Amino acid sequence: MRRLVATLAFLLVACSAGPAVAERLVVSLSNHRVAVTSNFVGEELVLFGTIEPDSTTGQLRPPYDLVITITGPKQTLRTRRKQRVLGIWVNVDSREFVSVPSYLAILSNRPVAEIADQDTLRKLQIGLNYFLLPQRIGPDVADTVTDDPFRQSFVRLQRQQGLYRESSTAVTFLTPTVFRTAIAMPAAVPTGTYAIEVELFSQGKFVARTNTALEVIKAGFEQYVADAARDYGLLYGMATALMALLIGWFASVVFRRD
Amino acid sequence: MQIYLPIADLPVNVFLVLGMGLAVGYISGMFGIGGGFLMTPLLIFIGISPAVAVATVSSHIAASSFTGAISYWRKRALDVALAMMLLSAGIVGTATGVWLFTELRALDQLDLVIGLAYVTLLTVVGGMMIYESVQAVLRTRRGGPATLRRPGSHTWIHGLPFKLRFKRSKIYVSAIPVWAIGFLIGFVGAIMGIGGGFLLVPMLIYFLRVPTATVIGTSMVLTLITMASATIMHAATNHLVDAVLALILMVGGVIGAQFGARTGQKMRGERLRLLLGLLVFAVGLRFAYELVVQPDDLYSLRYVGSG
Numbered sequence: 390m391r392r393l394v395a396t397l398a399f400l401l402v403a404c405s406a407g408p409a410v411a412e413r414l415v416v417s418l419s420n421h422r423v424a425v426t427s428n429f430v431g432e433e434l435v436l437f438g439t440i441e442p443d444s445t446t447g448q449l450r451p452p453y454d455l456v457i458t459i460t461g462p463k464q465t466l467r468t469r470r471k472q473r474v475l476g477i478w479v480n481v482d483s484r485e486f487v488s489v490p491s492y493l494a495i496l497s498n499r500p501v502a503e504i505a506d507q508d509t510l511r512k513l514q515i516g517l518n519y520f521l522l523p524q525r526i527g528p529d530v531a532d533t534v535t536d537d538p539f540r541q542s543f544v545r546l547q548r549q550q551g552l553y554r555e556s557s558t559a560v561t562f563l564t565p566t567v568f569r570t571a572i573a574m575p576a577a578v579p580t581g582t583y584a585i586e587v588e589l590f591s592q593g594k595f596v597a598r599t600n601t602a603l604e605v606i607k608a609g610f611e612q613y614v615a616d617a618a619r620d621y622g623l624l625y626g627m628a629t630a631l632m633a634l635l636i637g638w639f640a641s642v643v644f645r646r647d
Numbered sequence: 648m649q650i651y652l653p654i655a656d657l658p659v660n661v662f663l664v665l666g667m668g669l670a671v672g673y674i675s676g677m678f679g680i681g682g683g684f685l686m687t688p689l690l691i692f693i694g695i696s697p698a699v700a701v702a703t704v705s706s707h708i709a710a711s712s713f714t715g716a717i718s719y720w721r722k723r724a725l726d727v728a729l730a731m732m733l734l735s736a737g738i739v740g741t742a743t744g745v746w747l748f749t750e751l752r753a754l755d756q757l758d759l760v761i762g763l764a765y766v767t768l769l770t771v772v773g774g775m776m777i778y779e780s781v782q783a784v785l786r787t788r789r790g791g792p793a794t795l796r797r798p799g800s801h802t803w804i805h806g807l808p809f810k811l812r813f814k815r816s817k818i819y820v821s822a823i824p825v826w827a828i829g830f831l832i833g834f835v836g837a838i839m840g841i842g843g844g845f846l847l848v849p850m851l852i853y854f855l856r857v858p859t860a861t862v863i864g865t866s867m868v869l870t871l872i873t874m875a876s877a878t879i880m881h882a883a884t885n886h887l888v889d890a891v892l893a894l895i896l897m898v899g900g901v902i903g904a905q906f907g908a909r910t911g912q913k914m915r916g917e918r919l920r921l922l923l924g925l926l927v928f929a930v931g932l933r934f935a936y937e938l939v940v941q942p943d944d945l946y947s948l949r950y951v952g953s954g
Contacts, residue, residue, distance in 0.1 A: 427891075429651045430658050465951040472945070477938040479759050485951060542946035576651070576658045607653065614653040618886045626882025629890050630875045633706045633897060637713030640901035645718075 412449065413441040414599040416587055421601075423574055424608035431576040434603065440566040440589060451565040454497065454504040454590040456515050459572060461492025461552075461605075462581030468543045484539040485525040491579040492552050493520065496559035496570050505593050513588065513595060517544060517555045551575035580605045654889035655699045661895060663693070668899020672711055675900070676907025677914075678923045679715065679863030681708035681842030681870050684769065684930060686896070695892070696950075697758075701840030702881035702888045703896070708842045709874040710897040711904045716867040718908070725864025726815040729857070732822065733829035733847075733869050740833025741873065745880075748838055764839055765934040772846060773928025779853075780921035787917065816861045824854055833873065842870040845927055849920075859916055 416438035423432050436457065442449045469483040497504060501516035510519045518535045522543065526533075533540055547553035552575065560570045572585075582604050589597045607615050617625045649658045667689050675682035683704050690700035719725045751757040807821030828850050832843040847866045851857040857865065882888040911919060 425651060427651050428649065430649050462953065464953055467949045467951050469947050469949060470945055471942055471947070473941070477759075477763075478940075478942055478945075480756070480947075539946075542944075543948070546944070546946060546948050577656065579656070611651055611653040614890055618654055618882065618888065618890070622886050623879065623883040625886075625890070626879035626888060629706050629882060629888050629893055630709060630878045632890070632894065633710035633875065633878065634713050636894075636897045636901055637710040638717065640710075640714045640905060641717040644905040 411443055412589060412591075412597050413443070414587055414589055414597050415439050415441055416585075416599055416601055418585070418601055418603060421603050423578070423603065423605045425578075425580065425605065425611055426607075426609050427611055429576060429611075431578070432574045434572040434574065435569060436572060436585070436587075436601075437569050438567070438587065440568075440597075449566065450591045450596075452591070453562070453565070453596075454499065455560050455562075455568055456501060456504065456588045456590070457494075457496040457560060457570055457572075458515065458520075458586045458588070459492065459494040459496075460490040460584050460586075461579055462490075462583070463488040464491040464579070465489070466543070468539050468546070470539070470542070484543075486543055487523050487525050487530050489522050489543075491581070492574075492583065493517070493547070494554040494556075494572060495520070496554075496556050496572070498557070498560040498562060498568070500557040501555075504590050505595065509593070509595060515588065517553065550577060552577070574605065578605055580607055650891065650895075652695075652889050652892050654887065655695045655703075655892055657694060659693065659695075659892070664892065664895045665899040667693075668707070668896040669903035670899075672900035672903025673907035673910075674903075674926070675711050675844075676715065676904030676909075677911035678845070678907075678919065678926075679848065679866065679911070680844035680923070681712055681874065682900075683708050683836075683841035683843075683874075684765070684839070684845060684927070687840045688930070688933075690892075695889075697761075697840075698885065699887050699889055699892075702878070702885065703893050704840060705842075705874045705877040705881060706888060706890075706893040707896040707900050709871055709878055711900040712842065712844075712867045712871040712874065714901050714904055715908070716864065716871050719864030719867060722864075723815075724860055725868055726813055726857070726861045727868065729813045729816055729825070729861075730865050730868040730872075732811070732813075732825050733832070733865075734872055736826035736829030737833035737836075737869065737873055740830035740835075741837045741877070742833075743830075744834040744837025761839060762934055762938050764835070766931055766938060768835065768839075768846070769927050769931025769934065771931075772849065773924050773926075773931050776849060776920055776924030777928060778924075780917045780924055783917035784921065787915075816857045816865070818856060818858075820855050828854065829869075832869070836873060836877075842874055844870050845923065 416436060419435040440449070440453055465485060465487050466489065467483050467485050469480040471478045472481040474481065495501070495516055501510060510516055514520050521532045522540055523530045523532050524539065544553055560568055562568050582602055585601045585603065587599050588595065648661045650661050651658045671682040671686045671689070674685065686704045686707060687700050690704065691697050716725065748757070751760050807823045809822040810819055811822050812819045828847070832847050835846065836843045844866050847869065848862055851862050851866065852859065878888055
């Protein structure tokens, strides 16, 4: 009897906490590991997925909207502003962006502003305008308004590098419940773990979410050199200096005229 | 053909970098300088971070100055005693420079100081070289003696104490200016990421009256030792030396240097100095332009750390 009450209470809590019906997302990435080798010039990954109906009710509520957010390993970057002082251009002001993603791609099937209202987007941090980019301001760390000149310049510079990206056409629905997207990794992509968050919306309401991840690693010769430089700095330096001497000596032998 | 650089973390075109190595090598062989003041800005221009550029160029300069030093050694055209004397003060200068480098970096004004240092040094030295060599060219036109070594024309530098005799260079000078020059070259080199050959050669000629026969060889020995140790120091402390980039630059550099040296030997000394002066001055103006003209983007990013 007591167990039955407990079960009923649990069911009641579970139902009231989550949405009454919830679709499930199943996604698959073409490749979970991007290897940076000596001929690496960037790579494009493909993510496929389907929207599965809720297991109990079997209900689907199309049309759906989808937002995929990919965040690279965290970095701290300083944005500096130049100003003319005594005729020359000098860095006069700077802001530090603390623990921001080194890579950020927001891919959707239509502009995020049309997918959900501002409050929802802000709460879920969806879209470049709503993504939290904390700045160090004096002793505090906080995000500023989206039209803050430092924030705008930071995003603009990262976009120019291909590291930050927002595309409202990147996600395509093959059928109302099957979708695909291409994730472009530029050549200058930082190594580390990348989190991929897939969020599903229906009629402006958040419905479901799933996560996956990918890893960018240096491989082969590139990894060997990078590891050696990091772990055996002194030996690596001596080897490089020795290489310089050898090449210098070799050239003088090859080109000797007397 | 693109190749990914493991430390600089970006792909570059092998032929572009090889071509840069050849071109700078040609110039360095022609004038007997390392060419760091040309190579470092070029690497930054193709997108390599200044820190990696400065660290990697040092190994490139080590390679090309070693080639040069060997050929001057064969001709007995270098003064080891003088080079060692300069080096002893150069190490102190380098250490002081590295210390200041770290301090300025923390203040976010390193770029400005490097820019100003390049402008002042290159325009002043370039201007002086142009002036001096034009005078020399005019003197030879008029049929006067073109030699720089005027016996008996001693300056106050020759009145200083602690005199030393350098047999190979046939000079008898005080140790004080030798140390001062060595210190200055080490200091400037550490801050600006250059070997300092273009500074050292005229200083040795004008202040110490080192004959042109031994000056370039001696300068190359000094450059070789400072740059080889700079490579090791940069690799051990900051892990910023890109061996793949260095290798491509070196191969281009040593080949270019051989052809440059042949061209240089065919030219008259004062013509050569005039050309080098013009080159140094032009690079100085380029840096001045960058400081004075409004940049395309007032904002720039700097990597502070991960996490």
